[in-house]
Amino acid sequence: MTKMDNLHWISTFLDAQAAELGAAQNTQLAYARDLRIFSDWVDRQKLDFAAIQRTDIENFLVACDAEGLSPATRARRLSAIKQLYRFAFEESWRSDNPAIQIKGPGRSKRLPKTLEVIEVDRLLNAARTTGRTQADRLRNTCLMELLYATGMRVTELVSLPVSAARGDPRMLLVMGKGSKERMVPLSPPARTALAVWLKTRDAAEDEARTKGKPASRFLFPSRGKAGHLTRHRFYLLIKELAVSSGVAPDKVTPHTLRHAFATHLLANGADLRAIQMLLGHADVATTEIYTHVLDERLRELVLENHPLARDREAKRSDGGNTSSDGQ
Template structure:
């Protein structure tokens, strides 16, 4: 069986048994196809590769200057594939079992200041019509709830509760959570709902049916909803209008801002974990640098000995 067929089988399993999202599956495919290409250049395949072959591929990545995180991710995908092949009885061994990826430091998330966020919202307020209403609703929901960009653009129309005070969000692995909304976010959603129909596709019943289900429909996207890429462009345009560097502003940076600003203003880590939809608190702990800075400031300003 060819590597392409093995990758397809593995991805089918990930989708059916693990509930992996399309974005996750696409990422796995890219990493596994890259590894397959490297093995093929050595006359090897996933069925015939040895530990030495995989190590040679990793060394090649290092020589090419690939980052430690990229190399580690590709090894992780390869290890998962070999575990699958072993479990399915297609291989009698797992050549990647004892391998560990390159050590990598976990980078701190890029953080926007509260002043930067205020500037971003001020620029969105200046937008008029349907475009402005949509931009403000997107920004308010993202910053008020800390959603992942995929969670945001795929929100269903009925994700907003009747009182419009919370959102039903479907996260990774199909896990659902309730996200409370701020009064400005609730107002922005109400304003958007009054003009939302103007963004629905016209003259195409099937496209209309697809788009009708989403809070942020799209008349151009095949998926029926605003795409991640479309929202990223909207955000960069607003950032430029706000006088911010568009290269430093992304949906994920706003998610980081949500978490760091909550912590800086007194929220506890466990609550932020719940709001972000992290399965493991260790993922949320990347934001503890904010807590550390707050505690340092507290000691410097409030401790009696600090005044001596």
């Protein structure tokens, strides 16, 4: 088998993932990137996919570790390899699966970063004044209001079809991972921002059509290849808003707004199963991480604000000496 044969394995596997499982484009790109890295390593070892053994895959993971790659990155690469060889076994390209018994590195269970309600308010206010034109500011306001009101993933947000926004909807139909649809409710501020942006967007589209340009099917159109605002551009935008609002930029990403949406709902009594449905999680166990975030935040509030907790901290700082001087 040549390197070209290895690449054929990868392309056939990716085509099957897209056709049979409806794998999202970002998932496809991640698989392709990790498997090409694995293919290059296999080629340097004078090996091929058809002859790879368990020890070879383990040696690849050791090499990844030696590069200083994080446990999460190594786990992701192993997952791609496992998926590839499971597919190869099912297609009878191989009579065995050399990756099936390999355990990945333990992933650290860090709690997701979130934002306080006041920080979200500052970001939303910054969106209303950030942008070169009035249209930019209205678009930015709509993006942020929708993101916080629905907890959408950033890809779901930027690729929303304009048809989903017609008719002053109380809810939006969102296409999630694996082409699974779900309904998410809109808050009154989000509905207002959406209606205002839609008028501005449609006016710009009408003007573009008079110049012979095709109409866009996206709520947030762009002249780029994707046809809509990209994830990368929105990531940069949200960093700009963080700077403008005085919120630490390292705390703010599109995903922290999703975390804030879930955490704030939970803090105000929302049912965990309902939050699971709104976020589009396949398993409620994924949603349960937000109970730990809330528990940790409550613990911090007690330590920071309870008078007994402050007294104990003061005593530790004073070396435990609570007596008056000279006594």
